[in-house]
Amino acid sequence: MNNKVYLLAIAAFVVGTVELILGGILDLIATDLHLTLAKAGYLISIFSLVYAISAPILLNVTARFERKKVYMCTLLIFLVSNLISAFSTSFYILMAGRALGAAAGSLIFVLSLTLAARIVEPQYKGRAVGIITMGGSASLILGVPLGIFVGNLAGWREVFLFIAILTAIVMVAIGMVMERVQPIPVVSLKRQFAALWNPKMLAIHVTTLLVLAGHLTLYAYFTPFLQETLGAGSTMVTFIYMMFGIAAVAGGGIGGMLSDRLHPAKAIVIVLIPFIVSMAAIPFSIELPLIAFMLLLSIWSALSWTVTPVQNSLIMKTSPETAETLISTNSGIAHAGIAFGTYIGGIVINHSSILYNGWVGSVLILLGLVSAIYAISRKEEAIQAAA
CATH class of the missing domain: 1.20.1250.20 (MFS general substrate transporter like domains)
Structure with missing residues (x-):
């Protein structure tokens, strides 16, 4: 390397x-x-x-x-x-x-x-x-x-x-x-849009949108969730966020290794299934011993950051000619997902309880899994032909 x-x-x-x-x-x-x-x-x-x-x-x-x-x-x-x-x-x-x-x-x-x-x-x-x-x-x-x-x-x-x-x-x-790195051959805007609007790539982007939205449904309100459900003070909240960040860093590395050892298409399914389960289990885990609760949060955090490198690797594998543009649009979609999830989380809090944010978020991620399965079921050659 x-x-x-x-x-x-x-x-x-x-x-x-x-x-x-x-x-x-x-x-x-x-x-x-x-x-x-x-x-x-x-x-x-x-x-x-x-x-x-x-x-x-x-x-x-x-x-x-x-x-x-x-x-x-x-x-x-x-x-x-x-x-x-x-x-x-x-x-x-x-x-x-x-x-x-x-x-x-x-x-x-x-x-x-x-x-x-x-x-x-x-x-x-x-x-x-x-x-x-x-x-x-x-x-x-x-x-x-x-x-x-x-x-x-x-x-x-x-x-x-x-x-x-x-x-x-x-x-x-x-x-x-760093050495000089020559640009890849310029791909016309027509070909870039053809790759972007291909059903396989659209499904990959929809997966990113739904997964990030599902995650932020709870994570955007994580501090009040900890305060309301656990009675956590500022010291405990700070400690949990530090633990969350450490697990997130590990998740990025895990996502990269999974993409290399498995095809990214397999890796995204392997990541999303436990991600859904861990997020859906968080509201139940507040009654568990603190060590079990912290372990579950670490798993959730690591999986949340595992998705990004797997998705970007899948884009590179699927459409190498237009990878730069497609990764940039996927990044934009991720930010849209963050905004969407934050909005949905706020609605849940206003109309029911913050306790339900994890369940609503897990449903969004489940929809993201459906989109991912649709994307990986499409032949890779299809997007290359479109480009």
Whole structure:
């Protein structure tokens, strides 16, 4: 395995930190800029929205250029976006910095995935994708807590300065050790849309949408779930989130290994079945001893992050010519699933009890499994013919 994959994973880690960190320092920003928490929350929404739609557009615009150069230029823009955020004097300047960072970050993450798969031997592609996913999930247990610590110690602006410094270090390292990577032959927009609208690929994307929505139905409200069902205090909640993050990092690696050792089509079914069971069991597990409850949460967390590398490996296997574009659209679909699941979870809470979120989420994931089975039952040659 090419060790340069780990450098790309660090870049994914930095992007993940920027995406997730705001929830931990939102109160500091709101107080400093004299905003309500609701208005400050738009900074999270704008990041997700821009992130979801940017990568396919930017990939198409940069398709003809050498990939290392594109990667370095995008990292530079990402660095500038964090400096804009750090030195912003108003809500709207900060929002502009977040939007620019989301656009650059979405392209960095997709390029990290595709470059990692291209610089390793074919038998290691799944593991390479898994390592990039691990980099993103590592931001849950390292980047976000570190950012919150910096924010509380020095201020929220210093968090963005810290991220800018990390980005600069990554740029120097990649500039020194990464070789030039020529672009793959440009695929016309017509062929890209043909691949995207192929029934097999649509089903893969629907699976991503439903699985992420099902997961977020509970995970978006995980803190109030723990507080209401277990009476968990802040220390216990923090500990559980750290354990969740560690399991998530492991899940990314497991997903990559499963994709290499099995066909990704088999791996996605093997992952989704226990994922459904573990999530459906969570509401029942609150009566179990704490150690059993924590073990179940670890399994749920690991499986939730196993899905992404398996899905991306399946896309690469199914349509290698248009993999960059399709992975970027799948990333956008994932963010749409996050928003959809959060909305559904809120409806469940408003009309019944937070205890039922896990069951509703497991039903959505079950529908995702049905979509996945439909996708893998379609012949791979069909999508190549469409492209």
